[in-house]
Amino acid sequence: xxxxxxxxxxxxxxxxxxxxxxxxxxxxxxxxxxxxxxxxxxxxxxxxxxxxxxxxxxxxxxxxxxxxxxxxxxxxxxxxxxxxxxxxxxxxxxxxxxxxxxxxxxxxxxxxxxxxxxxxxxxxxxxxxxxxxxxxxxxxxxxxxxxxxxxxxxxxx
Amino acid sequence: xxxxxxxxxxxxxxxxxxxxxxxxxxxxxxxxxxxxxxxxxxxxxxxxxxxxxxxxxxxxxxxxxxxxxxxxxxxxxxxxxxxxxxxxxxxxxxxxxxxxxxxxxxxxxxxxxxxxxxxxxxxxxxxxxxxxxxxxxxxxxxxxxxxxxxxxxxxxx
Amino acid sequence: xxxxxxxxxxxxxxxxxxxxxxxxxxxxxxxxxxxxxxxxxxxxxxxxxxxxxxxxxxxxxxxxxxxxxxxxxxxxxxxxxxxxxxxxxxxxxxxxxxxxxxxxxxxxxxxxxxxxxxxxxxxxxxxxxxxxxxxxxxxxxxxxxxxxxxxxxxxxx
Numbered sequence: 170x171x172x173x174x175x176x177x178x179x180x181x182x183x184x185x186x187x188x189x190x191x192x193x194x195x196x197x198x199x200x201x202x203x204x205x206x207x208x209x210x211x212x213x214x215x216x217x218x219x220x221x222x223x224x225x226x227x228x229x230x231x232x233x234x235x236x237x238x239x240x241x242x243x244x245x246x247x248x249x250x251x252x253x254x255x256x257x258x259x260x261x262x263x264x265x266x267x268x269x270x271x272x273x274x275x276x277x278x279x280x281x282x283x284x285x286x287x288x289x290x291x292x293x294x295x296x297x298x299x300x301x302x303x304x305x306x307x308x309x310x311x312x313x314x315x316x317x318x319x320x321x322x323x324x325x326x
Numbered sequence: 327x328x329x330x331x332x333x334x335x336x337x338x339x340x341x342x343x344x345x346x347x348x349x350x351x352x353x354x355x356x357x358x359x360x361x362x363x364x365x366x367x368x369x370x371x372x373x374x375x376x377x378x379x380x381x382x383x384x385x386x387x388x389x390x391x392x393x394x395x396x397x398x399x400x401x402x403x404x405x406x407x408x409x410x411x412x413x414x415x416x417x418x419x420x421x422x423x424x425x426x427x428x429x430x431x432x433x434x435x436x437x438x439x440x441x442x443x444x445x446x447x448x449x450x451x452x453x454x455x456x457x458x459x460x461x462x463x464x465x466x467x468x469x470x471x472x473x474x475x476x477x478x479x480x481x482x483x
Numbered sequence: 484x485x486x487x488x489x490x491x492x493x494x495x496x497x498x499x500x501x502x503x504x505x506x507x508x509x510x511x512x513x514x515x516x517x518x519x520x521x522x523x524x525x526x527x528x529x530x531x532x533x534x535x536x537x538x539x540x541x542x543x544x545x546x547x548x549x550x551x552x553x554x555x556x557x558x559x560x561x562x563x564x565x566x567x568x569x570x571x572x573x574x575x576x577x578x579x580x581x582x583x584x585x586x587x588x589x590x591x592x593x594x595x596x597x598x599x600x601x602x603x604x605x606x607x608x609x610x611x612x613x614x615x616x617x618x619x620x621x622x623x624x625x626x627x628x629x630x631x632x633x634x635x636x637x638x639x640x
Binding site for chain 1: 518519520576578579580581585586588589590591592593594597598601602604605612613614615616617618619620621622635637
């Protein structure tokens with residue numbers, strides 16, 4: 170516990186653990202730092218290397234389920250950030266979040282889905298977790314994932 | 327008038343007013359500044375809190391109508407930037423614009439739609455409004471919006 | 484040959500040439516530099532001003548063909564970067580890549596498609612070409628392009 174960041178302690182109080190990152194198989198990595206910014210790769214709702222669900226939101230997956238999946242994506246995005254900065258308490262600000270929602274054609278409730286990610290980030294980082302955001306509905310996502318979340322955070326020197 | 331930026335004066339000459347931002351209901355905000363960059367949230371064609379139109383481009387919404395909606399999105403993105411920097415004349419450069427177009431399956435005229443945003447930014451900021459851009463067609467957007475526009479601008483110290 | 488960057492020499496060894504950029508027709512440009520970052524516009528698989536293919540991936544276009552198209556997009560993104568920095572050896576790091584794949588509804592192999600871009604960037608820039616990445620499936624792309632790739636690179640002072 171003594172090595173744990175305040176961020177991780179706050180998540181632990183919610184019963185959440187920042188996972189280890191899975192190294193992608195291709196020529197890309199979970200996150201890259203440039204200057205004081207860290208850009209994450211798009212994160213899927215993976216738990217222990219397997220997707221927590223598949224299918225389109227508004228079809229096989231409900232908006233409520235999708236919000237929970239977006240929360241898992243955000244947790245994986247936090248893990249991606251940790252993989253390059255080590256100590257999550259170095260995060261000064263979550264700058265931008267983009268949430269991609271694999272949508273049934275008539276689904277328009279994307280904001281409530283991506284709120285699953287936004288709210289988790291607020292819980293993890295407090296006021297520093299409040300970000301700019303885009304939520305969009307896409308045709309399909311890798312491995313038939315219902316949700317994908319990427320983010321940019323500012324970190325201390 | 328005396329408090330108005332040159333940017334707003336140029337827009338006023340076109341009959342356009344930078345609106346007040348609507349504060350989002352979830353844990354995100356219209357824009358965030360990090361260093362000299364401001365990232366906006368994805369902006370919908372909202373006028374006084376209501377979508378100016380709904381539906382898919384190439385379906386219920388024509389490309390010409392959608393270009394006009396993209397212009398409203400860009401105006402809202404300018405408002406989002408103003409909400410964090412106050413004076414729009416601090417904008418040094420519009421760096422990047424992404425335009426998401428909710429598309430009927432056979433619609434491929436996304437560039438002309440997003441030109442509605444690009445041209446407005448050029449009119450508002452002059453040469454500093456010329457940006458890098460991505461235009462993509464998506465399955466669906468929040469609240470059945472036909473268009474969503476996000477941008478990154480560089481601002482003076 | 485003497486004016487050629489090491490990056491271009493590595494690509495030449497693969498039989499690839501960085502093309503000249505086509506200037507877009509609207510109020511945007513192929514890439515913009517802000518500080519030490521260069522943001523490219525979304526790049527289509529254009530060869531000499533014409534799309535190398537059209538159609539949806541998983542439909543008229545196979546995943547293998549699409550990966551080859553993503554490689555062309557990446558080459559055009561390199562050209563876009565060169566248009567603003569001149570010497571490609573100034574690239575310190577490829578920070579982020581987003582690959583948009585125009586997808587048939589049941590197509591979920593987006594990662595292998597975008598690998599076409601990721602692998603090319605690794606070949607061009609070596610370890611500096613390894614980036615964060617998002618791969619998403621979209622409804623449709625400009626001009627019925629099967630793939631679109633944008634990137635952010637960090638450049639030396």
